[in-house]
Amino acid sequence: MSFWEANCAVLRKVYPGLPEELLRHDAGVETRGETAASGVPTLLVNGLYVHSPRDPAREGQRLAEACLAGSLLAASGGAGAGDEPVLVLGFGLGYAVEAVSRLAPQRPLVIIEKDPGLLRLAFELRDFRELLSRPGIAFVPGGDGDGAVKVLSHFEAGVPGDGPGYVGRKRVPLVLRNRTLAGIDEQWYGAVETRVRAWATQGDVNMATLAKFGRRWMRNLARNMAAIRDLPGISGLAGLAGRDNPVPVFLAAAGPTLDSAGPLLAEIRKRCIVVAVDTSLRFFHRQGVEPDFALVVDPQFWNSRHLDCMYAPPREGGVRTRLIAESAVYPPVLRLPFGGTFLCGSLFPLGAFVEKRVDPKGLLGAGGSVATSAWDFCRTLGAREIWVAGLDLAFPGGRTHFKGALFEAKALAESDRLKPAETFALSALRGGAPFHAPSVSGGRVLTDRRLSLYASWFESSLRNSPGVRNYRLLHDGESRQGGLAIPGFENANAETLLALPERRPEIDGLLETAYCRIDAEFGEEGQTRQRRLRYEEAITDLHSGLEKIMTACKKGEKLATEALHGGGHIPPPTIAEVNRTIAESGVKEIAGFLLPPEALAAMTAPEPPTENQAALREYLETCQQTYRSLEAASAEMAALVVGAVRK
Secondary structure, eight states: OOHHHHHHHHHHHHSTTHHHHHHTOOOSSOEEEEEOTTSSEEEEETTEESSOSSOHHHHHHHHHHHHHTTGGGGGGTOOOSSOOOEEEEOOTTSHHHHHHHHHOTTSOEEEEESOHHHHHHHHHHSOOHHHHHSSSEEEEESTTSTHHHHHHHHHHHOOTTSOTTOOSSOOOOEEEEOHHHHHHTHHHHHHHHHHHHHHHHHHHHHHHHHHHHHHHHHHHHHHHHHHHHHSOBGGGGTTTTOSSSOOOEEEEOOSGGGGGGGGGHHHHHHHSEEEEEGGGHHHHHHHTOOOSEEEEOOOOHHHHGGGGGGGSOOOTTOOOOEEEEETTSOGGGGGSOOSEEEEEOOSSHHHHHHHHHHOOOOOOOOSSSHHHHHHHHHHHTTOSEEEEESOOOSOGGGOOSOTTOHHHHHHHHHOOSSSOHHHHHHHHHHTTOEEEEEBTTSSEEEEEHHHHHHHHHHHHHHHTOTTOEEEEEEOTTOSSSOOBOOTTEEEEEHHHHHTSOOOHHHHHHHHHHHHHHHHHHHTOHHHHHHHHHHHHHHHHHHHHHHHHHHHHHHHHHHHHHHHHHTTTOSOHHHHHHHHHHHHTOTTHHHHTTTSOHHHHHGGGSSSOOOSOHHHHHHHHHHHHHHHHHHHHHHHHHHHHHHHHHHO
């Protein structure tokens, strides 16, 4: 029996369909097999050794030991706790993978191989029956590598019977990279690694953001609740770009490469609906061009300072730019002298609660950056072509934003002899776990885990919107230091964009027609009266729901305290009834918004653990603390709501 037949006998049991898939492919590179000095097979690809020509097995052992020590993942969080998956980029002849399997049999193995033909060659040259028979191993051959995240999510969820290590929590994978194979297509393997890193760190980024800005979101939303009643939503703008002869849409993000688009903005505006993010609005102001829309979703005060240019004297005819805002923005933003304001659907439980009962606005995708929401707004407009400039998601040339951005101006204003502006720039470059990733030009560019998370959002969204063509505007001089490569974007030069026909009179007509229609429908007297009634009912229901949760928390805390003092001897269903009251509340997400998910996990159990006294005591202590925190959060939210309504 050949190695291929022996391996396939196992593969067909454990991975049905994989042998047939591999048989459809030949290696897409030049390969040559040799016998190493140690007597085992080794492999050359395009004339380069994939493994040591002397002792591949010993080399694989060293690589496995280094990987398991975490040294290859220092840029994305360091070594793990001992059960993290191992992401293998380039299988080769499997020596390093076998070593990892021997050293850490509890770890899941996710094997990424771009060329299915190379994986087939490995199964023809070596016996992998022992490796293939172990639990917790998965192969992702070819494609776009997106299967890596799906497999890791599968291991995160846990598989019954898989044994220790597969316990259903997100674990940052260790990375085992074959330098030769990954170097053949650095962009493909780099994109897979970037996607996985973004997936693995998304929870940390989200929790850090919530901890930092959660209370600011609450305060802003409480002060802006009346705007949900009084301002129209973006749903009225859906399909604005047209269907029979759709108008292209131009999106200006705020990366360093936006500088090159400055001289073209006036001409671009003649051809496209123009959308700016808040950060890039001052760039337009400096160029003397008004975008049609500007998006703001960030709740911070300093973010609102990007819009200071709106206080400048308006040009003849007034300001035409319409503001697209999320209801948690810093409240003064909604009073700026834009030509009009539209709200998008709230990303937070409080705003969503009021909107659902008063006036749904229309949701935009949220990938953590205003640029992600801006792109989704372009799609909502009905665009079939979206042209993007300044979407770098990286630090080309060691820069963070376009020249003259607020961040740069602030750094210059606050710099002194002992803390020059370069100190601020260095902090921005090094503060987000930086690493190098494939650039749009095919080289490498510095990015960080936060920006790579945004890139993963774009990649997924573009893949799920096949009817929209997305162009990334590149200029002369960007060939060596462009932004982060994002699959799904097509590179295009300025000449291609400027070859589009001029359509500004048509665009202005479409916009004015839509604005007049929305004003007439939204401002109709009967509609306005109904929204006011629904708003009052929503506020009443919200306050009543928060009061009920506070009452339940007081009761639950008292029961838990009495049980702890009495040695844990209470009727357990009593606590369970309190938990069910909270779980069935329509405002529980609002009350628990600031609490980490794990703080509420114990309260979701159907019944308390009554047989084990130690477990019961731990459960009661957790419930006691959670009741206190939830009651305090509910009281804080109720006070904010009452205060906002009185104002």
